[in-house]
Amino acid sequence: MKGLFLIIALIASLTLQAQHKDNIWLRSTFTAQDKFGLIYDFELQHRLQPINNDNLPNHILLNSARLWIHYNINNKLKLSVSPIALFYHIQWKSLSNQDLQKIQTREYRNSIALNYQFFTRKKVNLYIRSAIAGRVFSNKSPQFRWRNRIGADWKINKKYTLKPFYEIFYQSQKDYFIPLEQMRFNFGLQRNFNKKFSIELAYMLLLKHNIYNANFLKEDNFIINLQYKF
Numbered sequence: 196m197k198g199l200f201l202i203i204a205l206i207a208s209l210t211l212q213a214q215h216k217d218n219i220w221l222r223s224t225f226t227a228q229d230k231f232g233l234i235y236d237f238e239l240q241h242r243l244q245p246i247n248n249d250n251l252p253n254h255i256l257l258n259s260a261r262l263w264i265h266y267n268i269n270n271k272l273k274l275s276v277s278p279i280a281l282f283y284h285i286q287w288k289s290l291s292n293q294d295l296q297k298i299q300t301r302e303y304r305n306s307i308a309l310n311y312q313f314f315t316r317k318k319v320n321l322y323i324r325s326a327i328a329g330r331v332f333s334n335k336s337p338q339f340r341w342r343n344r345i346g347a348d349w350k351i352n353k354k355y356t357l358k359p360f361y362e363i364f365y366q367s368q369k370d371y372f373i374p375l376e377q378m379r380f381n382f383g384l385q386r387n388f389n390k391k392f393s394i395e396l397a398y399m400l401l402l403k404h405n406i407y408n409a410n411f412l413k414e415d416n417f418i419i420n421l422q423y424k425f
Contacts, residue, residue: 220419221243221418224420225238234267257285259283283301284300304331307327322348323343323344343362343363357384358381361379362378377403384396394420396420
């Protein structure tokens, strides 16, 4: 119980110190399965951010395309590999004449992940996921990033599933290692329309470490994920 209070106190303290930002993440995932049991996810993503005094996120933050290949080792353990992913990160710099300069960074990423369901009941699955990614950028040193997640899938009924999770990121670069690069607290609700099509709406609180000072960047991310299975 003391550990829970310590975690809550830590989150509150980080939030109080954080700079604040509201973003919108839009994602589409297309899924197919071959005769060997391999599952392919092709993922497209578009993120929007506010700049300066914008009331709404209307400037591009990120565009990405990624392929995931999944293999179920058994009914509890899944191996996932992303051989290639392309990300375009966008930053906006305010100029003296009140114009904005667009700065774009290309990223090539490959990843490997393991997902383990350690608790399974009729309506609730609890899982842990660990992943590592190699990241190569167009204008800075390569990175390795580790991420560990604990989450749940709670099937309310045939149509609705709750999908909360907590995830922590670590980052290693040429000159430094960040033991806590960011944390994500996600609460999602998935609506299944039929066996092929579903929509997930989610809110994610993201706390991102600032390497230049002790503060965190706090992001409120509102996510829409469209999923279609062939």
